[in-house]
Amino acid sequence: MARDRSPTNSPPAKSRKDSSTTTIASLGEDILLEIFLRLPCLATLVRAALTCRGWRRAVASSPAFRRRFRQLHPAPLLGLFFNPPGAVQEPGLPALPSFVPTRGTDRDQAAAVRGGDFFLTSLQERPGVDNGWDIEDCRGGYVLLGNGDQLTMALVNPLARRSERFFDYGHEDTREGYRGYGMVHRACLLCSDEDPTSFRVGVRATVFCSDTGEWSVRPWVHIPGKPRRGRGEWWIQNCNMEAKGVLYWVYKNRKCMLTLDTATMDFSVDELPIFLQNRLCSFVVGEMKNGEPCIVYVINFTVGVLLRRTENHGVDRWVLDRAELLETQLGQVLGKVMEDYNKVKVVAVRDGFVYLATLDELSDSRTPSWFLSLCLETMISEKLFQRTYDSSVHPYVMPWPPSLVGNYWRFAPEDGT
Known part of the structure; x- marks a missing residue:
């Protein structure tokens, strides 16, 4: 024991921490x-x-x-919203859009869906409003819904599990100066990737701004080339399309397309290429991966893409960029069930992806449709899920959360730095 206490037998030195060690916190x-x-x-x-x-x-x-x-x-597709297929048969029952998630294997995306409110329960909890809602538009993580009976719109953020705002679109300002028979609203969402808390809602040429909380009412304008319709008949198809801040509506005769540049609030009319006027052709305006506006069309199993180009005489026109027959590829993706369908239809275009639904229009079959995504860059398709196709479809793409988008100094006080 004495030997152990000898000053010549000093205790073993403690290992020193290497000051050059790099940890993830020091990156x-x-x-x-x-x-x-x-x-x-x-x-x-x-x-x-x-x-x-x-x-x-x-x-x-x-x-x-x-x-x-x-x-x-x-940004990943989390799923598709489907509007209610028809009028509410029982007033006491809610008529709300349904949501079908994608069948991906990514656990983080699945967790995002599980943590959200994709049943839209915040609408059902709203006092004094009937549960008869249809989706008008779906962008930037928001879902814009309309209640036609009460002329009310609601903006819902499913991932944040809340209704952002309820507002009335039947106020007198939206009808001011209108002398026609009846009035149909076409509401669209305008969102920004770099400012996810800000949005604009367009009804007619009337814009609601989330930053000011006010409506900006634009004057009525003459639309060139408007086809003649009977009294009370509407002359544009019941669809809203948007690409890079420009809104598009197709004439019911399919000869022209009305556009509204939301930066200048100017209307214009484009003549559609002759093959898009074919009643057997389905098409949707959307954006390529780089944000460039495009038209994606389908005739039977052929998918084509048109881009906006300036021709020699200085006139902008929609020009065919590519067309590809997908029948063989879809047969490989769907297998033997491909025999149950005779065509596909475009249902939506978002961020360089087109969403398709298979159809069987010859035998009046009630076979549910297969929904697929097609990357416009690679022209490779992917099977999503099978469901009855009986109403309009709205893709829900995961948005960037506001907490990850913004100027550093905007977050500094909250972070205590």
């Missing part, structure tokens, strides 16, 4: 963001970035990173 923002770029999807990025304040600030303060991430990883 600089540039390296951290490079790591984040390698995450598989937006849902995984959201889960990682919200781990701590520093990581959240790194993403929120870098618009350049968000642009690169969007280019590498398009």
Whole structure:
């Protein structure tokens, strides 16, 4: 024991911590963001970035990173909303849109859907409003719904589990100066990737701005080339299409398309290519992956893409960019059930993806449709799910949460830095 206490037998030295050791907490923002770029999807990025304040600030303060991430990883489709198929048979029963999630294997995306309110229960809890709702538009993580009986609109954010706003679209301002017979509203959403808390709702040429909480009423304008209809008949199809801040409506005779540039609030009319006037052709205006406006059409199993181009004489026209027969590819994706269908139809176009539904119009079959997505960059299709196709379809694409989009200084006081 004495030997053990001898000053010549000093205790073993404690191992010193290597000051050069790098931990994940000590990574600089540039390296951290490079790591984040390698995450598989937006849902995984959201889960990682919200781990701590520093990581959240790194993403929120870098618009350049968000642009690169969007280019590498398009925002994922979480599912499709379907409007109620018809009028409510029993007034006591709610008529609400239904939601069908995609069957992907990504656990973070599945968790986002499970944590959201895709049953739209916030609408059912609204006192004094009947549950007869139809989706008018669905963009930027918002769902815009209309209640035609009570001339009320609601803006819902399913991922945030709340109704953002209820407002009346039957106020006198929207009808001021109108002398026609009857009036049909066409409501659209205008959203921004870099300002997800801000939105605009357009009804007629009347715009509701979320920043001011007020309606901006535009004067009625003469529409050139408007086809003649009978008294009380509406002359445009019941559809709203948008691409890069421009709204599109197709004439019922399918010869022309009315456009509204929401930046200038100017109307114009484009003549449609002759093959789009074919009643057997379905088409939708949307955006390519880079945001360029496009028209995607389908005739039987042939899918084509038109882009806006300026010709030699300086006139902008829709020009065919590509067309591809998908029958063989869809046969490989769907297998033997492909024999049950004789065509596909375009139901929506979003961010470089077109959403299709299979149909059997020859035998009047009640076979449910298969819904598919088709990447316009690769022209490769993917099977989503099978469901009855009996109403309008609205894709719900995962938005960037407001907590990850904004100027760094906007978040600094909250983070205590």
